[in-house]
Structures are given as structure tokens and as C-alpha cells.
Amino acid sequence: MTQPKFLSNPSAEEMPRSADVVIIGGGPAGTAALWAIERFAPGTRTVLIEKSDQLGAGSSLASLENFRTCWPALCLARQLARSVEVFHNADEYLGEGAAEAIAIKQQGYLFVAFNEQQAAGLKSDVQRLHEIGLPHIEYLEGTKVAARFGWVGEKVIAVKYDPTAGWLDSNALIYRYAASTRSAQILLGIADVQICVENGRVVGVQTPQGKIATDKVLIAAGASSKAIGRTAGVELPILLRPRQSFTTGWRHEMFPPDAPMIISAAPHPHVRPEARDGAIFAWEYNWQNKYAGAEYGTNSQHDAITEPLYPVQRLKDPRFPSITLALLARQFGHKDGTGFADPRYLRGISHNIGYYVYRDENAAYRLDAEGNKQPYDSERAIIDAVPDVGGLYMSVAHVGHGIMSSPAAGEIAASRLLGLPLPDPIFEQFGLAANWVEYDEGVL
Ligand SMILES: Cc1cc2nc3c(=O)[nH]c(=O)nc-3n(C[C@H](O)[C@H](O)[C@H](O)COP(=O)(O)OP(=O)(O)OC[C@H]3O[C@@H](n4cnc5c(N)ncnc54)[C@H](O)[C@@H]3O)c2cc1C
Structure with missing residues (x-):
């Protein structure tokens, strides 16, 4: 029997028992990763867990829903150029009717x-x-x-x-990402997730309704990501x-x-x-x-x-x-x-x-002449593996452009999770190790 795509407050019996990838957080970052995994590796069994009873229940609710390509840091310019290409060709990338739905x-x-x-x-x-x-x-x-x-x-x-540049309907975009995945299950109303780690590797995600066995988890829960990281014993470098x-x-x-x-x-x-x-x-x-x-x-x-x-x-x-x-x-x-x-x-x-x-200051800093770290406000998201825990990934720190950059962010996250080369080598600069890049400071 085919499982329904959306399950609201699922019972223990309805819960999936296992998945190839579990994504925590159903905002632009999480749903775009779901979409991109399906594009790159159709048939991957993904489960997305959202604590609210609807997708897009985080910062996107307050957003202006704008997008633009004019970013002076090369990695951001390329990320946004790719994303805007997806928006401008929404039917092709997100299925028929998507252009009308996202209403650019x-x-x-x-x-x-x-x-x-x-x-x-x-x-x-x-x-x-x-x-x-x-x-x-x-x-x-x-x-x-x-x-x-x-x-x-x-x-x-x-x-x-x-x-x-322009603006679009971000809620429709999020739901189109979700709708475009054939093999995904989306669990709504799951308030309390814990990442299970054994011998330094992810083995599953525990919810009040049961455990989902998996060896890959993506944290994409916006402002709540730090708390979720702690359940795996890691401190994500965000503020x-x-x-x-x-x-x-x-x-x-x-x-x-x-x-x-x-x-x-x-x-x-x-x-x-x-x-x-x-x-x-x-x-x-x-x-x-x-x-x-x-x-x-x-x-x-x-x-x-x-x-x-x-x-x-x-x-x-x-x-x-x-x-x-x-x-x-x-x-x-x-x-x-x-x-x-x-x-x-x-x-x-x-x-x-x-x-x-x-x-935060551990992930965005320049070194001065004396070798001291000088933190700065970076516009770059972190889309990378989490160090020290095998199988754990993050798509976080999307600052004020997490909707407009979501298609490319999803593709970067999917590449990391699936072990594929990045769509563009410059996207390494969304990695944790890239502590500073040119034109990423004091930018509007
Ligand atoms: C005032 C304002 C204006 C903005 N304007 C723009 C703009 O014009 N253009 C643009 O591109 N961006 C804009 N942004 C930024 C954009 O909203 C964010 O960058 C984007 O929403 C980040 O996406 P995200 O998926 O990382 O996090 P979020 O959108 O915050 O989504 C996180 C999701 O995770 C869920 N979650 C949280 N905790 C858990 C948990 N424990 N378990 C499961 N799920 C959980 C939340 O309910 C939510 O659905 C604006 C933001 C603000 C505040």
C-alpha cells in the first residue's frame, strides 16, 4: 500500500520505521533539500519532520519573499543566479502549475x-x-x-x-518543493525529535511516536537548529x-x-x-x-x-x-x-x-596580522556535514535570504547527503571550513 505523503500527528502505527534520509525542519531549507534529493537520486526514501501542523512555520512567515541576483560575493552570486533560474522556470523544475502557484x-x-x-x-x-x-x-x-x-x-x-529580481509566494514555493517528491513522507506536528547517535554515527531519529532508523539526518530547523544539534551532542555555530x-x-x-x-x-x-x-x-x-x-x-x-x-x-x-x-x-x-x-x-x-x-564567531572570522580571529557578520549559510558525527548534516544560517537561495541551497545539501560533487565548486564556500570569503562582509 502506498503511504500518504503528508501525515499530521501520526500514530505510532502510521510512523515510518526507516528512511534513507531524515530531514528535520519544513521551512525553505528543509523542503528544498527534499526536492533536490528527489531530483538527484529519484526514489531515495526521505522523511521530513516538521514540528508545526504546517510547513513553512518559521522565519518565512515574517519574510518579504523577495529575491535578487546582485550579490558581490561570488558564491552568493552563483547560488542566487541558480536559484532565480529555478524560479523563472518553475514549471520545469517544480512541476506543471508551479509558475502559477509561486506567482513571481x-x-x-x-x-x-x-x-x-x-x-x-x-x-x-x-x-x-x-x-x-x-x-x-x-x-x-x-x-x-x-x-x-x-x-x-x-x-x-x-x-x-x-x-x-522580484518576489514570489514563499508558502506556495515550500509546498511545491514538498509536492514534487514522489518518495518522501512528511510528518507534521512532531514537536520533539532527538537524533540518535551510536559510536559516533547517526543511527536514527527518536520521536514521541517512535523511532525512525536512518544513517543520514539533515538539520534544517532554522532558529531551533542549535537545540536539535545538542541532541546529537554537537553545538552548531550559529546565532x-x-x-x-x-x-x-x-x-x-x-x-x-x-x-x-x-x-x-x-x-x-x-x-x-x-x-x-x-x-x-x-x-x-x-x-x-x-x-x-x-x-x-x-x-x-x-x-x-x-x-x-x-x-x-x-x-x-x-x-x-x-x-x-x-x-x-x-x-x-x-x-x-x-x-x-x-x-x-x-x-x-x-x-x-x-x-x-x-x-557565529567560530564559523565567520578573518585572521588579523597577529593571527587573532576577527569575527564578522557573514551572509553565507552553512550547508555541510557536521564534524564528529558521521551521517549528520546541516543547512542553517540562511540569514535574510533563505527563501531566495533555497533552490541552490537544497541542491548543495542534497549533494552533500548523497555524496555527489557539488553543483559548482564555489559552493565549497558554504562549508564550515570557509571561515571568510571576499565581499561577504558589510554587505547589504
Ligand atoms: C523580517 C524578515 C524578512 C525576510 N525577508 C526575506 C526575503 O525577502 N527573502 C528571503 O529569501 N528571505 C527573507 N527572510 C529570511 C528567510 O525567511 C529565512 O532565511 C528562511 O526562512 C530560513 O529558512 P529555514 O528553512 O532555514 O528556516 P525557517 O524558515 O525558520 O524554517 C524552519 C522550520 O523548522 C521547523 N522546526 C523548528 N524546530 C523544529 C523541530 N524541533 N522539529 C521539527 N521542525 C522544527 C519550523 O517550524 C519551521 O517550519 C526574511 C526573514 C525575516 C525575519
Whole structure:
């Protein structure tokens, strides 16, 4: 008898007894790995375990669902180029109807500059992007900006534009990954998993409903990955920062429905049209550990926490929407009652929060002249085997682009799990041993 693909709160009798690979976590990282395993090795018996009663129950719920190719670190540029290729050919890669389901809006990404210094920064970014094989990224200034994007207003003097970028329905993407696998079983509502290790090797995964024997496990549980790693006796080198977003049901008239995603100048608030009349905003503003409290573990070298606080909604700063709007209004020169300073933006806001997961100081650092480690905030995920435990792998630290990078991240994870060569040798830089790579620091 064929087993059903989705099992919600399965009974002990319904539980699979064994699998070739068990994936823990049903967000973009876990489901994309499921999809890629099936592509590379059809018929592999995979089991995905998700603690919630639905897939995509982590950070993707708060995300802006954007994607872009303009990344200055070569490994990220290639990872995103491959991923965007999958999105643009969704029916081919994710099955018929996928393009309609994920509903790409390819409206681009527009980074704006308000002064000469910011313009020079964008110009040199574009030069670098051209050098690494991204000729489609444009730099525009002066009258060219006014001619193409006049609605941004006179204060904007230059822009960097990625025309291949856009946004999509991330929940549909996650479910399409899951649907495209013939040999997978997806277990929902399994709250407590423990990785079983014997003689330094994975032998199975214990759940309250029973044990699944396997010799390969992928940890892809976002902010909860550290806790899952500990069940196998390992400490994954990741840290967390809560990040907020909000959606409004209203958008000012000058901000057209076909506008690209706008990334404003430092400190980089960003916004794009959402639905017919609304907008969605985010801003990576400094996190204050005082809101989390010492019991959640602070990381003194980074402004971050080490243990997730749930529900993460408790960490929302109620001032966030009004502060973000005020910042944008100031930058774009909108007077009280107009543009981003129009009070109608503040009506009926949906305010969200989720975790960004980063490499910690053991996985992202430069060595200075004296040989001392200088930690930095890396944009690179860790997609690799976990040292010291045979058969254990991780796809973690997807920072603020885990949806857009998920197809290639899934392929990297699948290659690692199946013992295949990486799809591109540069993807070694998502390995644990790659502690630093060029252009991975201070990048937007
Ligand atoms: C405000 C904000 C804006 C963002 N904007 C974008 C954007 O525009 N584009 C983009 O690409 N990315 C964006 N991101 C980042 C993106 O959401 C993350 O990088 C991505 O969701 C990470 O995927 P993941 O699968 O690693 O983790 P998650 O999405 O967090 O998924 C982890 C999954 O594991 C499950 N899980 C947790 N614990 C367990 C357990 N013990 N057992 C089983 N399952 C478990 C969770 O329920 C969840 O379903 C944004 C994030 C935030 C917070």
C-alpha cells in the first residue's frame, strides 16, 4: 500500500520505521533539500519532520519573499543566479502549475542614493557585479533616474537596479518543493525529535511516536537548529537576531503598483508594493539584547542571542512601523501628511517578526596580522556535514535570504547527503571550513 505523503500527528502505527534520509525542519531549507534529493537520486526514501501542523512555520512567515541576483560575493552570486533560474522556470523544475502557484512578480530591486558618497558606493558595487558576470545590473544617475523612476522623487540622485529580481509566494514555493517528491513522507506536528547517535554515527531519529532508523539526518530547523544539534551532542555555530517587517493595506499614490523593491540608503529601510493597494516594509535595525533578557543567552561579540525565545512575537517592538515610516519619509523628503509620512499607512498594520540565523564567531572570522580571529557578520549559510558525527548534516544560517537561495541551497545539501560533487565548486564556500570569503562582509 502506498503511504500518504503528508501525515499530521501520526500514530505510532502510521510512523515510518526507516528512511534513507531524515530531514528535520519544513521551512525553505528543509523542503528544498527534499526536492533536490528527489531530483538527484529519484526514489531515495526521505522523511521530513516538521514540528508545526504546517510547513513553512518559521522565519518565512515574517519574510518579504523577495529575491535578487546582485550579490558581490561570488558564491552568493552563483547560488542566487541558480536559484532565480529555478524560479523563472518553475514549471520545469517544480512541476506543471508551479509558475502559477509561486506567482513571481519580476518588478526588480532598486537601491537608491541621496548623496554623492552613496552614489559612488552604488557605482562601485555595480562595477564589482559586472566583473563577476552580472552585466544585467544597472547603475543610473541624474536624468536617467528621473526618466525611468521619476516617482522616487528629486532627492534620489543615483540608483543600482536589478531587473531580474522580484518576489514570489514563499508558502506556495515550500509546498511545491514538498509536492514534487514522489518518495518522501512528511510528518507534521512532531514537536520533539532527538537524533540518535551510536559510536559516533547517526543511527536514527527518536520521536514521541517512535523511532525512525536512518544513517543520514539533515538539520534544517532554522532558529531551533542549535537545540536539535545538542541532541546529537554537537553545538552548531550559529546565532540569532530577531527581524521585523510590517504590511500595510494602503500605499501612497506616487508609489506605483509595478514599482520595484526599494532599498533606501543607510540604515537601509526597504519597502515594496504588496497586493493591490498595500506595501510591505522591513529594516534590519540594531537589535537590543535587553528585550530578550540574559536567560536567552547573549553573544557579546555580536549584537545577537544564542537561544531562540518563543513565541518570537514577544520580541516585537511596537514602535517599529512608525519609526521605519518616519525614517523613509525623512530620507525621501516627504513632508507631514504626504508620501511615507501619510498617517493612512499606520491604519490596519500587520506587524511580523522572525529570526535571522547567522554563522557565529567560530564559523565567520578573518585572521588579523597577529593571527587573532576577527569575527564578522557573514551572509553565507552553512550547508555541510557536521564534524564528529558521521551521517549528520546541516543547512542553517540562511540569514535574510533563505527563501531566495533555497533552490541552490537544497541542491548543495542534497549533494552533500548523497555524496555527489557539488553543483559548482564555489559552493565549497558554504562549508564550515570557509571561515571568510571576499565581499561577504558589510554587505547589504
Ligand atoms: C523580517 C524578515 C524578512 C525576510 N525577508 C526575506 C526575503 O525577502 N527573502 C528571503 O529569501 N528571505 C527573507 N527572510 C529570511 C528567510 O525567511 C529565512 O532565511 C528562511 O526562512 C530560513 O529558512 P529555514 O528553512 O532555514 O528556516 P525557517 O524558515 O525558520 O524554517 C524552519 C522550520 O523548522 C521547523 N522546526 C523548528 N524546530 C523544529 C523541530 N524541533 N522539529 C521539527 N521542525 C522544527 C519550523 O517550524 C519551521 O517550519 C526574511 C526573514 C525575516 C525575519
